[in-house]
Structures are given as C-alpha cells and as structure tokens.
Amino acid sequence: SGPFLDSLSVEYGYTSDIMYVVHCGLFTVVGTVSYYLINERDRREMIILRKKGAAIDYSIARTYQLKENLYLMEMFTRILIPFLVILFPEFFFYPAFTLIPKGIGYDWIRYFSVALYDLWLAVMSISTVALVPLCAP
Template identity: 40%
Template sequence: MYFVNYLNRNKTDPYYPAFEIIYGVELTFIVASFIAGIVLICLTYRTTKLHRLIRLRLISGLINDLVFIVSRLLVMHHEYFGPTEYVETAPLIFGSIMKQIFLGYMTSLYESGANSTLLFFLLQEALLFCIPAALGYMLVHEYITSMHIIYCFAVIVLIGAPLLAFVYRMNVRVTRELKRGAVIHRYSIRRTYQIKENLWMLTAFKRIARPLVIVCIPPFIFSPIYQRVPPGIGYDGLRFFAVSMYDLWLSANIPETGDTYFAMLSNDLMKGPPI
C-alpha cells in the first residue's frame, strides 16, 4: 500500500513543538473550511445571479472539498495518534485515495447551455471524478507510482491549454462574423448569446491564470524536497517540514477558504455575461 501519512510521532517528536504548531494551524484551516463550505453550498444553491450550471459546478467542487477535509482529518489522526509502525487501516486507505481524487479533480472547466448541456455537465463531472479516482486507487495499491500521476497530469495540461486557446479563438472568430450583420437562415439570438457567454467564461479563466500559477508554486517546491532529498543524511527535519507545509498548503487553498482562484473567479461570475 502507498499511503499519504508521511509522518508519525517517531519522526516529529524530536522537533517538538514545531509540528504540533503546524498541525494546529492546519486544523484551524480545516475547521474554518468545513463551516465555510457548508455555508457556501447553501448560498450558491439559493442564488439567482449565477447560471444553473455554474452553480452546479461550484457546488460539485465544494462537496469534493468537504470529502477531502474529512479524509485529511483521518490521515492527521493516524499521523499523530495512530501507531508508529506500518499498518493498513480502512480510514487511512480511504484518506489516501480521497487525497489523490481531490488533487486530480481540480483540473476542470465549465461548459454552458440549456438542458442538452446539462447532460454534458453530468458526463463531464462523472469523467472528472472517475479519472482521479482510478489513479488514486492504482497509486494506493501500487499499480503505478506518484511520478506516473505527475506525467498524467502533465499530459492533461499540455492537451488542455492548447484546447482552451483553440476554443477561445474559435469563439472570437464566430463573434467577428456575427458583427458583420445577420444572415438569413443563419442568425440566432440564442446562438449569439451563447457565444458571448462562452467568451465571458473563457476570459474570466484567462484573467486568473497568472495568479493561479503563482498560488500553485509552493507544492512544486515542497513535494520535490521530500521526495528527492535522501533520508538519513542529516536533512530529515527539512524533509518532514516540507511535507507538512505541503499538506498545510492543500488545507489552506481549497476553494471555500477564499483563495485567489475562487475569489477572482467568483467576482467575474457575479458580473454576468454581456448582453
């Protein structure tokens, strides 16, 4: 089994109370995030300012975050109060898989439309959940390694970024054609509004791309330190601190804590598409 409980009391007690402080800060974020997540789900469900599918996308992400919070609590309990020897427990297996699902799920985009697009949304959500769930299961049961998952996400990014640019340019080109004037048997008010809404959403995502990259830099620093620095050469404290800060970053940057991604995206969504 490949578990995400990188730490235990045998490793952290020599550095008392450093890791207790880190656990305390992370627990504060977790409790605040759980309360905020429930409130945001209720507010998002009741709001009339957002498109139905936008509400569903936000609620889906928030529910996934709440499940991750519960799984992280299980792992933290095992790290601090659990046995120091190697064991395989159901809560630890669940927490390890859910962490990988959470990391893989947060790589999605939004598609707007009417009832026919609602079916696409459901299929997309199912796909977004099944892929990281399968990767998480295979990682925990050691069918693949963490590097395989990194390669998989890298391929998704390499494919997704050009597709995003392609879709954006296609919508811009269609908009330019529409500005030339209505063409008999081809002009559609619904299609025109759909194109404007597509551009509005894609522009919102483009606007937050740079801050989102900056926010996502820390895990790509902390994780390699833990994985690449060999144990037992005098830098174990640095390795344990890096992996603790990685978990703290995850707890502090889920959407309901108001991170850069969620805050900026929400502001853009509230403005509504141009009519």
C-alpha cells in the first residue's frame, strides 16, 4: 500500500514529484545499507558459533537458521549490485526533466531526458527479468 499512497500524495499535490524521487532514492540507500549491516552481523555470529561449537539443540537450530540467512543473502547479493547500477540513471533523467523550467532555451535537455527515461524504463524491465537467473546458484 506504500507505493499506492505515495502515488496518491503526488497526484493530489500533497507532495511534489521531485520529493517522491528523493523518497525513492533515500529508501534505496537505506535498504542497501541495512542489507549490508544484517549480512555482516550474520557472518560474525556464524563465526562465533563455529568457534564455540554447537553443543545444545538451540545452537544447532540457530546455526542452520544463520546458514539459511547467509545463503539467501548471497543469492540476493548476486542480483543487488547489477540492479542498483541499472536503477541509478532514474535519479538523473527524471530530475533533469522536472528541475529545468520550460521555455528558457533548454527544452531540448528536457525532451532528451524524457526520451532517455523512456529508454531506461524499457532497459530496466528487460534487465530485471534477465537478472533472475543470477539468483539461482
């Protein structure tokens, strides 16, 4: 429901479209940093459990849970970096269109950024589907 509410707030003027782009960029950065921190914490905890050894059922279950978490994190890491590289151009094309005023002699930059944004959407759609095999080991 978050994207739906964001779209409604832009549509009815509660927030500007450039703030929506900033909002998306902020969540991309926060999500990537959180992902990295959780991955590192799980790796450190796994090293600690290996040093201590699994003596009771809880630590054995914890070890298997950490192994599963690390496996999923490695799978997501294979797709995260290419996805972020593909996602990055949006934060140039859209603000170039939005922030350059109409009729000051730079309309060609606005139109070019719209064309590149449309091209980027097509490349992003195809690339997202093409990155799916990277998830499989």
